Amino acid sequence: MATTVKSVKTDKQDYAPGQTVFITADGFAGNANIQFQVVNLGLDGLLGTMDDIAYPSWIVSNGLVGNSPFNSPGNNQPAASSVATTWLVPDSALNSTLSLTAQAITAGADNRLGTADDVLTGPVAQTTFTDSANPPPVQIFYVPETEPQLLQALQGITGNTVPSSPITNYISLAAVANGTIIYYDQGENGYVGDIANPTPSEIYDATTNPGGVQIWGNNDPTDGIAPGSVVDLITSGQVIVLQSSVPVPTDGGIYFGGGDKIGATKTIAVTRTGWSTGPNTLLAGSVEVFDTGDWGTDYRVPVGVNIPDSDDAQKFEYTALFIMAQAGGATFSLDKNANGLFTDGGDLQNVVLAEGESYLVNGGVNYGARLISNNPVQVVLLTGDIGSTYESRDSSLLPTSAWTNSYYTPVSTQDGDATQVWLYNPGASAITVTYDYRVGSGSVVTASVSVPGSANAGGYNFVELPNNSGAHFHTSGANFYAFSTTDADGTSSDNQAWDWGYTLVPQSSLSTQVLIGLGLGRDPGSPTNPNENGNPVWITPVGNGETPVIIYIDYNGDNVGPNTDPNGNQYDITITLKELQQGKVYDPDGNQTGMLLYTLSTSVGPDGIANTADDVKFANTIKLAAAWGQDPATASAGAPGLDVGTGVPPTPEFDAGKNGTLSIDNDGNGVISAGDELLYTIVINNISRAPVSDILLKDNLPADTTYVANSTFFTNSVGVTTQIVDDGSGTAFPLDGAGVIINPSSALPVGGTYNVTFKVLIDSFADLDPGRKEILNTGTATSGGVTVPFTDVTPLSFVSIEKQVSADGNNWEDADDPTGPLITVGAPVYYRVVVTNSGGLLASVDLNDTVITGGGTPLNFTFGPSSLSDLT
Known part of the structure; x- marks a missing residue:
């Protein structure tokens, strides 16, 4: 048997x-x-x-x-x-x-x-x-422009039809790689402490917790599945479009929209588009959304309301800013009139924003206005011609730390609806900006323009580009800002049909591939001209000079096209372009969303046919500059024209992320707190279509921690784990200092992932630096001259008790301060005890103070996560 x-x-x-x-x-x-x-x-x-x-x-x-x-x-x-x-x-x-x-x-x-x-x-x-802990995010995004503020701003530009509720949102998330996991945290009900590892009570449930964190792509639909998906997996080229109609004022419901927080375990491209009822898509906003790694603490506004009409034809008559904070919040100030002071009547001083909170500066911003913040924020610029029907432009702004002396653009348009590039000089002295452009496949033409400067405000100028050209703007060293405006020539009554704008791409951030987050070809809600496709992808290569480079195009980014590149990847078509030659790419299905364009730094060989065995490899890496937006030559002036466009942030060849999770709970309280052991997991993903070699990994051991000896391990792309030996000199931690080239004998294959883990012991509470509320860990991964930073912030759970004293009951000081307040003999003295719970753990505190109670009877009270209680 x-x-x-x-x-x-x-x-x-x-x-x-x-x-x-x-x-x-x-x-x-x-x-x-x-x-x-x-x-x-x-x-x-x-x-x-x-x-x-x-x-x-x-x-x-x-x-x-x-x-x-x-x-x-x-x-x-x-x-x-x-x-x-x-x-x-x-x-x-x-x-x-x-x-x-x-x-x-x-x-x-x-x-x-x-x-x-x-x-x-x-x-x-x-x-x-x-x-195991969920994979750490390599990107964190916050969706800008909350709906009430977006409606208010659009009403500030209003023309014949007044914008009204509801706001229609299109939030596009495009994945570049298989196996991507997306964490989605709704902004309406606050944010969880660890978006990648929410507690059971924080996870989405369609019935009991619709506002909880959704996890898309982990093959577990019980904690959420991306809208439009049949299975809970995310593949390369998959585009998640989050559509919502949000009433203003909001009704307390849960919607996809401004203020939502997004984490991604592999690089995604995010675009936020919105419009009101009434003007609809003829007065719309659309911006590329930067992940928090691209935020900053110092911004300058390149255009403004004080530019004369004779220069800007009222394009910037309305200039507004949307400002949003990330985890930890931020306090910012704005020199709105750019006079070097932050104390004028219209300026903003010490505006406090909580995580995900947005502030609208509703117009009146001058060029050169400066915003400073104690923590990184994102800033979105929205401009418009007041009373027009309809003219507006918007863009995510780069912080001054990302400014450079060299920018590229692939966008230029026909005469009568031309594209201008506005150049802003933040300095007091004039600078000369040289610009090179190529019309069609002709020769490169070089010209220059002087951009004036002034104390505090700086100065501006603009260049109108000839049709069918890409361009390069650069100086001999001085940094500046470059902002593109399409349908920008003519008088104030013109420029209202194909109006959009974007920030030019700094040369230092260019890469070999670009992924289109949102690439709609028309108003998706209009029944007119259903086959119109008026918003192409604009593209130009950088670094190949007079030799055309092969650009591979995968219409849907899904790696299933009919053709195969030399690395075995599937694509749809190729085009060849010289440096600064303009390309406009249309998907035959009328929608460019999710399109992937990339180079392998090759040119056509002697046979004259792209993607054959005799293709020639360039000695250097050829990169791409791209944008998506309306083309006056193909789009309707009215419906179904979609008057929007964005820059396309370069997609890196690889990405990296980190997350800290509880390894040993030494105090047994179930949360990360002083004295516990943390496990850090670093992930490095190859999201390009070529192998990535010689990845140098560096990590800075966090303050208030001690490295756990012999705890660093490396797992390669096929799952084999080996130890990274501790250093024999300097510190034992092998990733600090010069760092380590991981797996030097083999490149990270296309679609592959490396994992590196190590452990640290958090100092005891008594040994923590004063005021320590979180453990901050930073590091970088570098290959081929490209450095990708990564950061993890791990909140600490703690309960603090402080006794305070006051002479008037309003102004309080630490009672342990040896100086203390000055109190007149015979005057009353006020005491209070402030008990703060940082969050994550309920605590019951027995308070015994004979001064307060008069007899020593304990005062008992219980309070929960992220709460503060005081008793006077």
């Missing part, structure tokens, strides 16, 4: 703390009693060693589903050879590998199951699963 093979399996491979493991055992007799056992393999990851942790076993008796010690009751079912049960993952299992066994069991001499003399019989079925 054949023996039935016994097996046990889980419904997926990896779980988060608090999730339920659905277990199935097969091959056991229908009346068998089965014992299930879960063992934590400990730090060494090996079964049968001293650091194993065995969780309480449970028995499924007589073929009925048993209730494990970690199971919810009520799941019993009739006897069967396939037996199901569940196990709830405890918090203590985080970052562990777990062994699950199932074995038949019979009662011993006492004829009772679950007693010491039970006998395990027959073969053991075994499997493993993991309780």
Whole structure:
């Protein structure tokens, strides 16, 4: 008689703390009693060693589903050879590998199951699963322009038709690589502490928690699935378009819109487009959304309301700013009139923003206005011609730290609807900006323009580009800003049909590939001219001079086109362009969203055919500058014309991210706090279509931590893990100082991922720097001259108690301060005790103070996460 093979399996491979493991055992007799056992393999990851942790076993008796010690009751079912049960993952299992066994069991001499003399019989079925932290995000975004503020701004430009509620949103998320996971945190109900690892109560549930964090792409639709998706996986080229109609004033509902927070484990392109009811898409805003790594603390505004009409034809008659803070909040000030002071009547001083909070400066901003902030913020510029029908332009602004002396643009348009590039000089003295352009495939033409300067405000000038040309603007060293405006020539009554703008791409940030986050060809809601496609992708190469470079185009970025490039990637078509030659690319389906354009730095060989064996490799890397936006030559002036466009942030060849999670909870409080051990996980992904070699990894050990010796490990792209040996000199931590080239013998393959982990011990509470509320860890990954920074901020949970003293009951000082307030003899003295909970853990505090209570009776009170209580 054949023996039935016994097996046990889980419904997926990896779980988060608090999730339920659905277990199935097969091959056991229908009346068998089965014992299930879960063992934590400990730090060494090996079964049968001293650091194993065995969780309480449970028995499924007589073929009925048993209730494990970690199971919810009520799941019993009739006897069967396939037996199901569940196990709830405890918090203590985080970052562990777990062994699950199932074995038949019979009662011993006492004829009772679950007693010491039970006998395990027959073969053991075994499997493993993991309780690992979710992959860390390599990008964090906050969707700019909340709907009430966007409507208010559009009403400031209003023409014949007044913009009204609701606001229509199109938020586009385009993925460049397979296996991307996106974390989506709705802004209406605040933000979680760790977007990648929300607690069970913070995770989305369609019924009980619709505003919770959704996790898209992890093959678990219970915690969310991207709108429009059938399966919960994200593939290369997949575009998630979040559409919503948001009433203003808002009604307390949960909508996709401004203020939402997005994390991505591999690079995505995000575009935010919105318009009001009434003018609809003829008066719309559309901006490329920068991830927080591109935010800054110092901004200058390149155009403004004080530019004479004779220069700007009222394009900037309305100039507004949207300002938004990230985690940790920000305090900013604005010199609105650019006179060097922040104290004038129209200026803003010390405006405090919480995480994700937006502030609208509703017009009246001069060119040269300066914004400074204590923490990084994002700033979006919106301009318009007041009373027009309709003229507006917008762009995400670059902080001054990202300004350079060299910019590229692929955009120029026909005479009568021409494109102007506005140049802003922040200095007091004039600068000369040289610009090179190529009309068609002709020769490069070089010209120059003087951009004046002035104290405080700086100065501006503009250049109108000839049609069918790309251009390069540069100086001999002075940094400046460049802002493109299309349909920008003519008088104030003109320029209202194909109006859009964007910030030119700094040369220093260019890459070999670009991904189009949103590339609509027309108003998606208009029934007019359904086949119109008036908003192409504009492209020009950089670095190839007079030799045309092959540009590969994958219309949908999905790597399934009919042609194959030299690295085995699929694409749809190629084009060849000289440096500064303009290309305009249209997807035949009328929508450029998700399009991927890339170079392999090759030119056509002697056979004259692109993508053949005799293609010639350039000695240098050829990069791309791109934009998406309306073309007056192909788009309708009215419906279904879509009067928007954006710059296209370069897509790096690789990305990197980091996350810190609890490794050992030394105080047993279930949260990350002083004295605990942290596990840092660094991920590096190849998101290009060519291998990435010699990746240099550097990491700065966080303040208030100590490196755990021999804890740094590297996992290559095929899952093999090896130790990175500690340094023998300097610090033991191998990633600081000069860093380490990881896997120098082999390049990171296309689509591959490296993982590096290490551990640190957080200082005890008494040894933490004063005021320490979080552990900040930074690092970089570098290859081919490109450096990608990464950062992790891990909040610390703590309860602080401070006694304060005051002479008037309003102004308080620390009672431990040796100086203290000056109090007249006989005057009352006010005391208070301030107890602050940073969040993450409920705390019950017994307060005993004879001065306050008069008799020493404890005052008892309980307060929750992120709360503050004071008693006077």
